[in-house]
Amino acid sequence: MTSLAERLARPEIRNLPRFELSDRGCPAAVRLDANENPFPPLIDGPLAQDLNRYPDPRPESLRRRMAAIYGVAAERLLLTRGGDDAIDVLIRAFCRPGEDAVLVRPPTFGAYAHFARMNGVRVIERPLGPDFSFDAETAIAAVREDGAVKLVFLCTPNNPTGTVTPVADIRALAKALPDTLVLVDEAYLEFSESGSAAPLSEALPNLLVLRTLSKAYGLAGARVGALIGDPEVLEMAGRTLPPYPLPGPCIRAAELALAPSRQPVVEARISRLTTERRRLAERLTDSGLLTAVHEGGGNFLLLDTDTPEALAARLNASGIKVRPRPQVSPGALRLSVGTPEENDLVLAALGVGAPRPPGRRADISRDTRETRIAVAIDLDQAAPRRVRTGVGFYDHMLDQIAAHACISLILDCEGDLETDPHHTVEDCALALGAALKAALGDRRGIGRYGFVTPMDDAEAAVSLDLSARPFCRFEGQFATDRIGDYPTALTPHVFRSLADSLGAAIHVRVTGEDDHHKTEACFKAFGRALRQAIRLEGGDVPSTKGVL
The missing domain is CATH 3.30.230.40 (Imidazole glycerol phosphate dehydratase; domain 1)
Structure with missing residues (x-):
């Protein structure tokens, strides 16, 4: 009996062996196996550490640490170059150009449709409910009606609306579509009170979870993410990765950021950001400048106004950049939560508060x-x-x-x-x-x-x-x-x-x-x-x- 990964994978990927590389982690006095330059680059400082050498193709210590943080076994986690890479890898591994399709529920993260179209894969869109909720029934019906959907994308908390999909609804979706991969993007989960869907993937091999170090851990520039799910599905997806998926400095940065000694401070920062998110939402709701303020569970707010150009210009005049989201509504803007001082500048620019002295x-x-x-x-x-x-x-x-x-x-x-x-x-x-x-x-x-x-x-x-x-x-x-x-x-x-x-x-x-x-x-x-x-x-x- 063939596995789910073998049934769903593109034939080209199914027949493609993974790169076989020498173990970069083994000790060796002289490395002459990878056509590297033996001389370090002319860069002063710790940045130059081992840059003339290829990085570990399978950094197990990082994989184990991320798996421990997310509460899964290490063999159920595949390291990727941020969340974007995870999305692209799945589409390339399982969706045949010109034949298969993916399902997205707009307004949501634009990378799902972007990578699908880039790979010649059809995109089926079914808008979220009027309150931006993700209802499983609509998604199930769309997949069954089309017949060619290989991947369903679900972002929770959703970007840019901040809405959270209950884990029970995720389970119902994955159980109803056993021959369709369901990717749950949890990039912002640390800022919400919702539990992860990762434990469900042990009983549901078609359920995959995306995590990233970009948001809660402040490593957006390092581009380190992970897919969590069935090991056979991950192995098949991993065949599309390059031989050295993560740069050495990014591996080292992630290992440092995830050290147990860092976790209490990371948790305190997350708590500070969620407190600031609530404060911003309350002050902006009372400002009279907006028609709606959607707080949700991310590290951002979705704002709606009748005068988006004027509001954006007002903020830009104070050196504050926000993100227009016209795909949500003509007057929608997304505002990331900054430091208390940065948030005070936003409130002051909108005339609903004066900057406070910088925090010590x-x-x-x-x-x-x-x-x-x-x-x-x-x-x-x-x-x-x-x-x-x-x-x-x-x-x-x-x-x-x-x-x-x-x-x-x-x-x-x-x-x-x-x-x-x-x-x-x-x-x-x-x-x-x-x-x-x-x-x-x-x-x-x-x-x-x-x-x-x-x-x-x-x-x-x-x-x-x-x-x-x-x-x-x-x-x-x-x-x-x-x-x-x-x-x-x-x-x-x-x-x-x-x-x-x-x-x-x-x-x-x-x-x-x-x-x-x-x-x-x-x-x-x-x-x-x-x-x-x-x-x-x-x-x-x-x-x-x-x-x-």
């Missing part, structure tokens, strides 16, 4: 051979706070800094704890200081100085000057070597690292009997001093020199 936020990463760290910090918000370094007591101490400074802190670290906590403790302090420095910007208007804290038998005094000049003095002794898995001897080192990377003078003095209390008092006192020092007190640089 920073998202940074710090990678070494020993640690991989991501930090998100907001000096004007007290939450969320999430710290994971792998050193339990140190997590508690860094959380104490954030709690007593009344700031939001998300910090995650993957460190070589099997060797020793030293690198993790030091590098997290350096990363925290760098994030504080970035969030403070030019330090205009801050209190600059901060001063203290008793804790039972212990007393810690911290004097802090956010002077942009690093200096640290620590006075105090600890009798015990460790508190849990945290080496007490590293406490002075933490504050020296903070001083160096933050650009601050930090003086710490601690006395007492209980080393737990003494250590905690130091971190709490620093948090309280930081709370005073970062407080906004005006608009000037806090120095008679006029600069820090």
